Amino acid sequence: MSHRTHKPTAHLTGSPQINSLAGDDKGLSKIKSWEARQGLATLANGMRHKKGHIIIPTNGLYFIYSQLYYRFLNPKQTQSKTYQLIHYTFKQNSYPKPLQIMKSARNTCWSKNVEFGLYTSYQGGVFRLQRGDKIWVAVSNMSMVCLEETSSYFGAFMI
Template sequence: MAARSSKRQDSECSTAPLAEEFLEPKACNGHCTLVVLCSVLTVLCAGLFAGLAVMWVYFGQQLDQLRSAYEKLDLPGHGGDRWNITATVDEAVRLLLEEDDEKASPARAQVGPPIPAGWSPGSRKPMAHLTGNPRHDLRKHHGEVKLRSWESEQGLATLANGMKYRGGNLVIPADGLYYIYSQLSYRFLNENPEEDTDKEANIFQLIHYTYKQSSYPEPQLIMKSSRSTCWSKRTEFGLYTSFQGGVFRLEKGDKVSVSVSNAQMISFDESSTFFGAFMI
Protein backbone atom coordinates (compact mmCIF):
# COMPACT_ATOMS: atom_id res chain seq x y z
CA MET A 1 0.00 0.00 0.00
CA ALA A 2 2.79 2.34 0.77
CA ALA A 3 4.30 1.74 -2.58
CA ARG A 4 1.05 2.55 -4.37
CA SER A 5 0.63 5.79 -2.41
CA SER A 6 4.15 6.87 -3.17
CA LYS A 7 3.70 6.22 -6.84
CA ARG A 8 0.51 8.26 -6.95
CA GLN A 9 2.12 11.14 -5.14
CA ASP A 10 5.05 11.09 -7.51
CA SER A 11 2.62 11.16 -10.39
CA GLU A 12 0.67 14.05 -8.91
CA CYS A 13 3.82 15.98 -8.09
CA SER A 14 5.20 15.48 -11.58
CA THR A 15 2.02 16.71 -13.29
CA ALA A 16 1.56 19.95 -11.27
CA PRO A 17 4.60 21.79 -12.62
CA LEU A 18 3.64 20.81 -16.17
CA ALA A 19 0.28 22.56 -15.81
CA GLU A 20 1.97 25.77 -14.64
CA GLU A 21 4.45 25.69 -17.56
CA PHE A 22 1.65 25.55 -20.10
CA LEU A 23 -0.39 28.32 -18.50
CA GLU A 24 2.41 30.96 -18.39
CA PRO A 25 3.15 31.18 -22.15
CA LYS A 26 -0.56 31.73 -22.92
CA ALA A 27 -0.72 34.71 -20.61
CA CYS A 28 2.48 36.17 -22.14
CA ASN A 29 1.23 35.87 -25.72
CA GLY A 30 -2.02 37.72 -24.99
CA HIS A 31 -0.18 40.58 -23.29
CA CYS A 32 2.30 41.02 -26.16
CA THR A 33 -0.47 41.09 -28.76
CA LEU A 34 -2.27 43.83 -26.85
CA VAL A 35 0.91 45.94 -26.64
CA VAL A 36 1.59 45.60 -30.39
CA LEU A 37 -2.02 46.50 -31.25
CA CYS A 38 -1.92 49.59 -29.08
CA SER A 39 1.35 50.68 -30.71
CA VAL A 40 -0.06 50.31 -34.20
CA LEU A 41 -3.19 52.27 -33.30
CA THR A 42 -1.06 55.02 -31.79
CA VAL A 43 1.01 55.34 -34.97
CA LEU A 44 -2.10 55.40 -37.16
CA CYS A 45 -3.74 58.06 -35.03
CA ALA A 46 -0.60 60.19 -35.14
CA GLY A 47 -0.45 59.91 -38.95
CA LEU A 48 -4.14 60.77 -39.24
CA PHE A 49 -3.77 63.87 -37.07
CA ALA A 50 -0.69 64.95 -39.06
CA GLY A 51 -2.60 64.58 -42.36
CA LEU A 52 -5.54 66.56 -40.99
CA ALA A 53 -3.19 69.30 -39.87
CA VAL A 54 -1.61 69.54 -43.34
CA MET A 55 -5.03 69.65 -45.03
CA TRP A 56 -6.18 72.34 -42.59
CA VAL A 57 -3.19 74.51 -43.47
CA TYR A 58 -3.67 73.94 -47.23
CA PHE A 59 -7.38 74.77 -47.26
CA GLY A 60 -6.69 77.75 -45.05
CA GLN A 61 -4.29 79.11 -47.68
CA GLN A 62 -6.83 78.47 -50.47
CA LEU A 63 -9.54 80.28 -48.51
CA ASP A 64 -7.23 83.24 -47.99
CA GLN A 65 -6.56 83.42 -51.73
CA LEU A 66 -10.27 83.21 -52.52
CA ARG A 67 -10.98 85.91 -49.96
CA SER A 68 -8.35 88.13 -51.58
CA ALA A 69 -9.89 87.57 -55.04
CA TYR A 70 -13.37 88.19 -53.60
CA GLU A 71 -12.29 91.55 -52.21
CA LYS A 72 -11.21 92.63 -55.72
CA LEU A 73 -14.72 92.17 -57.09
CA ASP A 74 -16.82 95.26 -57.74
CA LEU A 75 -20.00 94.18 -55.95
CA PRO A 76 -23.19 96.26 -55.77
CA GLY A 77 -24.08 98.03 -52.55
CA HIS A 78 -25.94 96.28 -49.78
CA GLY A 79 -28.79 98.79 -49.68
CA GLY A 80 -31.49 96.40 -50.87
CA ASP A 81 -29.53 95.23 -53.92
CA ARG A 82 -29.06 91.52 -54.45
CA TRP A 83 -26.56 89.58 -56.54
CA ASN A 84 -26.01 86.02 -57.66
CA ILE A 85 -23.66 84.49 -55.08
CA THR A 86 -22.79 81.62 -57.45
CA ALA A 87 -21.67 84.04 -60.15
CA THR A 88 -19.69 85.96 -57.55
CA VAL A 89 -17.80 82.86 -56.45
CA ASP A 90 -17.15 81.86 -60.06
CA GLU A 91 -15.73 85.30 -60.79
CA ALA A 92 -13.47 85.08 -57.74
CA VAL A 93 -12.15 81.70 -58.86
CA ARG A 94 -11.55 83.06 -62.38
CA LEU A 95 -9.51 85.97 -61.04
CA LEU A 96 -7.50 83.61 -58.89
CA LEU A 97 -6.70 81.34 -61.83
CA GLU A 98 -5.71 84.32 -63.99
CA GLU A 99 -3.28 85.48 -61.31
CA ASP A 100 -1.74 82.00 -61.14
CA ASP A 101 -1.37 81.88 -64.94
CA GLU A 102 0.34 85.27 -65.00
CA LYS A 103 2.79 84.13 -62.35
CA ALA A 104 3.53 80.84 -64.11
CA SER A 105 3.80 82.13 -67.70
CA PRO A 106 5.85 85.19 -68.77
CA ALA A 107 4.16 87.77 -70.94
CA ARG A 108 4.42 87.01 -74.65
CA ALA A 109 3.91 89.42 -77.54
CA GLN A 110 1.16 88.50 -80.00
CA VAL A 111 2.49 87.73 -83.47
CA GLY A 112 0.35 87.58 -86.59
CA PRO A 113 -3.22 88.65 -87.28
CA PRO A 114 -5.76 89.39 -84.54
CA ILE A 115 -7.30 86.25 -83.03
CA PRO A 116 -10.83 85.80 -84.49
CA ALA A 117 -13.92 86.04 -82.30
CA GLY A 118 -14.80 82.78 -80.57
CA TRP A 119 -11.23 81.50 -80.66
CA SER A 120 -10.26 79.36 -77.70
CA PRO A 121 -6.58 78.54 -77.00
CA GLY A 122 -7.60 75.11 -75.76
CA SER A 123 -9.45 74.27 -78.99
CA ARG A 124 -6.19 73.94 -80.96
CA LYS A 125 -7.82 75.07 -84.21
CA PRO A 126 -5.55 75.24 -87.27
CA MET A 127 -4.59 78.71 -88.48
CA ALA A 128 -2.10 80.40 -90.78
CA HIS A 129 -1.17 83.93 -91.77
CA LEU A 130 1.36 84.26 -94.60
CA THR A 131 2.91 87.58 -95.59
CA GLY A 132 4.45 89.04 -98.70
CA ASN A 133 8.11 88.27 -99.29
CA PRO A 134 10.08 91.31 -100.54
CA ARG A 135 12.56 88.91 -102.19
CA HIS A 136 9.80 87.68 -104.49
CA ASP A 137 10.86 88.79 -108.01
CA LEU A 138 8.07 88.45 -110.59
CA ARG A 139 9.17 91.10 -113.07
CA LYS A 140 9.67 88.53 -115.85
CA HIS A 141 6.25 86.89 -115.49
CA HIS A 142 3.21 87.85 -117.54
CA GLY A 143 -0.38 86.65 -117.42
CA GLU A 144 -1.67 84.60 -114.49
CA VAL A 145 1.02 83.59 -111.99
CA LYS A 146 0.76 81.50 -108.83
CA LEU A 147 2.44 83.16 -105.84
CA ARG A 148 4.92 80.63 -104.41
CA SER A 149 7.21 82.62 -102.10
CA TRP A 150 5.05 83.60 -99.14
CA GLU A 151 6.79 84.19 -95.83
CA SER A 152 5.62 81.65 -93.23
CA GLU A 153 8.02 82.10 -90.28
CA GLN A 154 9.46 85.60 -89.97
CA GLY A 155 7.87 88.88 -88.95
CA LEU A 156 4.06 88.82 -88.82
CA ALA A 157 3.76 85.36 -90.37
CA THR A 158 2.20 82.56 -88.30
CA LEU A 159 1.56 78.83 -88.70
CA ALA A 160 -0.17 77.02 -85.85
CA ASN A 161 -1.97 73.83 -84.80
CA GLY A 162 -1.11 71.61 -87.73
CA MET A 163 -1.46 74.04 -90.63
CA LYS A 164 1.42 73.62 -93.13
CA TYR A 165 2.83 75.63 -96.03
CA ARG A 166 4.43 74.07 -99.10
CA GLY A 167 5.35 75.75 -102.39
CA GLY A 168 2.69 78.46 -102.31
CA ASN A 169 0.00 76.17 -100.85
CA LEU A 170 -1.64 76.13 -97.45
CA VAL A 171 -2.18 72.45 -96.59
CA ILE A 172 -5.33 71.82 -94.52
CA PRO A 173 -4.72 69.43 -91.56
CA ALA A 174 -8.32 68.56 -90.61
CA ASP A 175 -11.88 68.55 -92.00
CA GLY A 176 -14.02 71.55 -91.16
CA LEU A 177 -15.20 75.04 -92.04
CA TYR A 178 -12.41 77.54 -92.74
CA TYR A 179 -12.34 81.26 -93.30
CA ILE A 180 -9.91 81.95 -96.18
CA TYR A 181 -8.66 85.44 -96.90
CA SER A 182 -6.02 87.22 -98.98
CA GLN A 183 -5.05 90.75 -99.84
CA LEU A 184 -2.90 92.05 -102.70
CA SER A 185 -1.53 95.56 -102.89
CA TYR A 186 -0.78 96.80 -106.43
CA ARG A 187 1.53 99.74 -107.05
CA PHE A 188 1.99 101.39 -110.43
CA LEU A 189 5.22 103.35 -110.76
CA ASN A 190 5.93 105.43 -113.85
CA GLU A 191 9.63 106.23 -113.91
CA ASN A 192 9.38 108.59 -116.94
CA PRO A 193 6.06 110.44 -116.87
CA GLU A 194 5.38 111.98 -120.27
CA GLU A 195 4.04 115.45 -120.86
CA ASP A 196 2.14 114.52 -124.03
CA THR A 197 -1.41 113.69 -122.93
CA ASP A 198 -2.43 112.59 -126.43
CA LYS A 199 -0.53 109.34 -126.15
CA GLU A 200 -2.22 106.14 -125.04
CA ALA A 201 -2.71 105.72 -121.30
CA ASN A 202 -1.42 102.80 -119.26
CA ILE A 203 -4.18 100.18 -118.98
CA PHE A 204 -3.87 97.14 -116.73
CA GLN A 205 -6.13 94.24 -115.82
CA LEU A 206 -5.58 93.39 -112.18
CA ILE A 207 -7.09 89.96 -111.43
CA HIS A 208 -6.89 88.24 -108.07
CA TYR A 209 -7.62 84.47 -107.84
CA THR A 210 -7.96 82.02 -104.93
CA TYR A 211 -7.86 78.29 -105.71
CA LYS A 212 -8.67 75.09 -103.83
CA GLN A 213 -7.00 71.87 -104.90
CA SER A 214 -8.46 68.59 -103.64
CA SER A 215 -9.04 65.21 -105.26
CA TYR A 216 -10.04 66.82 -108.56
CA PRO A 217 -7.38 66.80 -111.30
CA GLU A 218 -7.47 70.59 -111.69
CA PRO A 219 -7.54 73.30 -109.00
CA GLN A 220 -10.99 74.76 -108.33
CA LEU A 221 -11.44 78.54 -108.44
CA ILE A 222 -13.28 79.58 -105.25
CA MET A 223 -12.78 83.39 -105.24
CA LYS A 224 -11.99 85.97 -107.90
CA SER A 225 -11.81 89.75 -108.01
CA SER A 226 -10.80 91.92 -110.95
CA ARG A 227 -10.40 95.49 -112.00
CA SER A 228 -9.25 97.33 -115.12
CA THR A 229 -7.13 100.34 -114.26
CA CYS A 230 -6.28 103.21 -116.53
CA TRP A 231 -3.40 105.36 -115.36
CA SER A 232 -2.32 108.34 -117.38
CA LYS A 233 1.24 108.34 -118.63
CA ARG A 234 1.67 111.61 -116.79
CA THR A 235 0.88 109.82 -113.54
CA GLU A 236 3.97 109.03 -111.51
CA PHE A 237 2.37 106.29 -109.39
CA GLY A 238 -0.96 104.63 -108.61
CA LEU A 239 -2.21 102.32 -105.88
CA TYR A 240 -4.90 99.64 -105.72
CA THR A 241 -5.75 97.03 -103.06
CA SER A 242 -7.74 93.85 -103.63
CA PHE A 243 -9.13 91.87 -100.67
CA GLN A 244 -10.96 88.53 -100.69
CA GLY A 245 -12.50 86.51 -97.88
CA GLY A 246 -15.01 83.69 -97.53
CA VAL A 247 -16.00 80.57 -95.59
CA PHE A 248 -15.47 77.18 -97.23
CA ARG A 249 -15.78 73.54 -96.22
CA LEU A 250 -12.38 71.90 -96.60
CA GLU A 251 -11.08 68.40 -96.05
CA LYS A 252 -7.81 67.12 -94.68
CA GLY A 253 -5.12 67.35 -97.36
CA ASP A 254 -6.82 70.11 -99.40
CA LYS A 255 -4.54 72.88 -100.65
CA VAL A 256 -5.34 76.57 -100.99
CA SER A 257 -3.31 79.00 -103.08
CA VAL A 258 -3.39 82.52 -104.60
CA SER A 259 -2.68 83.53 -108.21
CA VAL A 260 -2.52 86.98 -109.81
CA SER A 261 -2.18 88.80 -113.09
CA ASN A 262 0.41 91.56 -113.58
CA ALA A 263 2.30 90.15 -110.62
CA GLN A 264 5.22 92.50 -111.28
CA MET A 265 3.08 95.36 -109.92
CA ILE A 266 2.46 93.79 -106.49
CA SER A 267 4.01 95.37 -103.41
CA PHE A 268 5.16 92.52 -101.18
CA ASP A 269 5.25 94.48 -97.96
CA GLU A 270 4.09 92.20 -95.11
CA SER A 271 1.42 94.62 -93.90
CA SER A 272 -0.19 95.18 -97.32
CA THR A 273 0.03 91.78 -99.07
CA PHE A 274 -0.91 88.66 -97.11
CA PHE A 275 -2.77 85.34 -97.29
CA GLY A 276 -4.24 83.12 -94.58
CA ALA A 277 -6.90 80.76 -93.27
CA PHE A 278 -8.28 79.57 -89.95
CA MET A 279 -10.85 77.01 -88.80
CA ILE A 280 -14.08 78.43 -87.38
Protein backbone atom coordinates in the same frame (compact mmCIF):
# COMPACT_ATOMS: atom_id res chain seq x y z
CA MET B 1 -12.21 75.14 -65.99
CA SER B 2 -11.80 76.70 -69.43
CA HIS B 3 -12.04 74.45 -72.48
CA ARG B 4 -9.92 75.80 -75.32
CA THR B 5 -9.62 74.26 -78.74
CA HIS B 6 -6.59 74.98 -80.81
CA LYS B 7 -7.80 75.51 -84.35
CA PRO B 8 -5.55 75.50 -87.41
CA THR B 9 -4.41 78.99 -88.40
CA ALA B 10 -2.18 80.42 -91.11
CA HIS B 11 -1.29 84.01 -91.92
CA LEU B 12 1.33 84.32 -94.67
CA THR B 13 2.80 87.70 -95.53
CA GLY B 14 4.37 89.16 -98.62
CA SER B 15 8.04 88.42 -98.99
CA PRO B 16 10.28 90.74 -101.01
CA GLN B 17 12.45 87.85 -102.21
CA ILE B 18 12.24 87.09 -105.90
CA ASN B 19 9.05 85.19 -106.52
CA SER B 20 9.38 81.83 -108.18
CA LEU B 21 6.29 81.85 -110.34
CA ALA B 22 4.27 79.18 -112.02
CA GLY B 23 2.58 80.80 -115.00
CA ASP B 24 -0.27 79.21 -116.93
CA ASP B 25 -1.83 79.58 -120.35
CA LYS B 26 -4.20 82.30 -119.08
CA GLY B 27 -1.38 84.65 -118.06
CA LEU B 28 -1.76 83.94 -114.33
CA SER B 29 1.10 83.56 -111.89
CA LYS B 30 0.89 81.62 -108.64
CA ILE B 31 2.51 83.53 -105.77
CA LYS B 32 5.03 81.16 -104.21
CA SER B 33 7.28 83.28 -102.00
CA TRP B 34 5.01 83.95 -99.03
CA GLU B 35 6.73 84.38 -95.67
CA ALA B 36 5.43 81.76 -93.23
CA ARG B 37 7.58 82.05 -90.08
CA GLN B 38 9.08 85.52 -89.55
CA GLY B 39 7.69 88.97 -88.85
CA LEU B 40 3.88 89.07 -88.83
CA ALA B 41 3.49 85.61 -90.38
CA THR B 42 2.30 82.58 -88.43
CA LEU B 43 1.48 78.92 -88.88
CA ALA B 44 -0.21 77.13 -85.98
CA ASN B 45 -1.97 73.93 -85.00
CA GLY B 46 -1.08 71.79 -87.98
CA MET B 47 -1.24 74.31 -90.83
CA ARG B 48 1.63 73.95 -93.29
CA HIS B 49 3.02 76.05 -96.13
CA LYS B 50 4.79 74.63 -99.16
CA LYS B 51 5.59 76.35 -102.47
CA GLY B 52 2.86 78.97 -102.09
CA HIS B 53 0.20 76.54 -100.84
CA ILE B 54 -1.45 76.46 -97.44
CA ILE B 55 -2.07 72.79 -96.66
CA ILE B 56 -5.16 72.06 -94.55
CA PRO B 57 -4.64 69.63 -91.63
CA THR B 58 -8.24 68.97 -90.50
CA ASN B 59 -11.70 68.75 -92.09
CA GLY B 60 -13.96 71.71 -91.32
CA LEU B 61 -15.18 75.18 -92.18
CA TYR B 62 -12.43 77.73 -92.81
CA PHE B 63 -12.38 81.45 -93.41
CA ILE B 64 -9.94 82.05 -96.28
CA TYR B 65 -8.69 85.56 -97.09
CA SER B 66 -6.10 87.30 -99.19
CA GLN B 67 -5.09 90.84 -99.98
CA LEU B 68 -2.85 92.06 -102.76
CA TYR B 69 -1.43 95.54 -103.01
CA TYR B 70 -0.67 96.77 -106.52
CA ARG B 71 1.83 99.53 -107.06
CA PHE B 72 2.87 100.80 -110.46
CA LEU B 73 5.70 103.26 -110.98
CA ASN B 74 4.66 105.55 -113.82
CA PRO B 75 7.70 106.72 -115.84
CA LYS B 76 7.35 110.28 -117.15
CA GLN B 77 7.27 109.23 -120.79
CA THR B 78 4.46 106.68 -120.35
CA GLN B 79 1.02 107.48 -121.71
CA SER B 80 -1.95 106.59 -119.54
CA LYS B 81 -2.64 102.88 -119.97
CA THR B 82 -5.34 100.50 -118.80
CA TYR B 83 -4.28 97.46 -116.74
CA GLN B 84 -6.35 94.40 -115.96
CA LEU B 85 -5.74 93.33 -112.37
CA ILE B 86 -7.11 89.88 -111.55
CA HIS B 87 -6.70 88.24 -108.14
CA TYR B 88 -7.72 84.58 -107.69
CA THR B 89 -7.80 82.09 -104.85
CA PHE B 90 -7.78 78.39 -105.76
CA LYS B 91 -8.38 75.13 -103.94
CA GLN B 92 -6.89 71.77 -104.93
CA ASN B 93 -8.11 68.48 -103.50
CA SER B 94 -7.90 64.91 -104.73
CA TYR B 95 -9.59 65.96 -107.98
CA PRO B 96 -6.82 66.70 -110.52
CA LYS B 97 -8.10 70.12 -111.67
CA PRO B 98 -7.84 73.13 -109.30
CA LEU B 99 -11.10 74.82 -108.32
CA GLN B 100 -11.36 78.63 -108.40
CA ILE B 101 -13.06 79.65 -105.14
CA MET B 102 -12.67 83.46 -105.21
CA LYS B 103 -11.93 86.10 -107.84
CA SER B 104 -11.51 89.87 -107.78
CA ALA B 105 -11.02 91.82 -110.98
CA ARG B 106 -10.60 95.42 -112.00
CA ASN B 107 -9.60 97.37 -115.05
CA THR B 108 -7.51 100.29 -113.87
CA CYS B 109 -6.36 103.28 -115.83
CA TRP B 110 -3.73 105.40 -114.09
CA SER B 111 -3.16 108.92 -115.29
CA LYS B 112 0.16 109.80 -116.88
CA ASN B 113 0.27 112.74 -114.42
CA VAL B 114 0.77 110.61 -111.26
CA GLU B 115 4.03 109.12 -110.06
CA PHE B 116 2.45 105.91 -108.72
CA GLY B 117 -0.70 103.95 -109.43
CA LEU B 118 -2.02 102.22 -106.27
CA TYR B 119 -4.77 99.67 -105.79
CA THR B 120 -5.66 97.08 -103.13
CA SER B 121 -7.68 93.94 -103.78
CA TYR B 122 -9.15 92.00 -100.82
CA GLN B 123 -11.22 88.84 -100.82
CA GLY B 124 -12.48 86.52 -98.11
CA GLY B 125 -15.04 83.78 -97.66
CA VAL B 126 -16.03 80.65 -95.74
CA PHE B 127 -15.38 77.26 -97.35
CA ARG B 128 -15.66 73.62 -96.34
CA LEU B 129 -12.19 72.11 -96.65
CA GLN B 130 -10.87 68.60 -96.18
CA ARG B 131 -7.61 67.38 -94.72
CA GLY B 132 -4.90 67.62 -97.40
CA ASP B 133 -6.64 70.33 -99.45
CA LYS B 134 -4.27 73.01 -100.74
CA ILE B 135 -5.20 76.65 -101.24
CA TRP B 136 -3.19 79.32 -103.03
CA VAL B 137 -3.30 82.76 -104.65
CA ALA B 138 -2.69 83.57 -108.31
CA VAL B 139 -2.59 86.93 -110.03
CA SER B 140 -2.32 88.64 -113.38
CA ASN B 141 0.35 91.35 -113.72
CA MET B 142 2.61 89.93 -111.00
CA SER B 143 5.19 92.64 -111.67
CA MET B 144 2.73 95.18 -110.23
CA VAL B 145 2.18 93.36 -106.91
CA CYS B 146 4.02 94.91 -103.97
CA LEU B 147 4.89 92.13 -101.51
CA GLU B 148 5.30 94.13 -98.30
CA GLU B 149 4.22 92.11 -95.26
CA THR B 150 1.57 94.61 -94.14
CA SER B 151 -0.01 95.11 -97.55
CA SER B 152 -0.03 91.71 -99.31
CA TYR B 153 -1.00 88.65 -97.30
CA PHE B 154 -2.89 85.36 -97.44
CA GLY B 155 -4.35 83.15 -94.76
CA ALA B 156 -6.97 80.78 -93.44
CA PHE B 157 -8.32 79.73 -90.09
CA MET B 158 -10.80 77.12 -88.94
CA ILE B 159 -14.06 78.56 -87.58
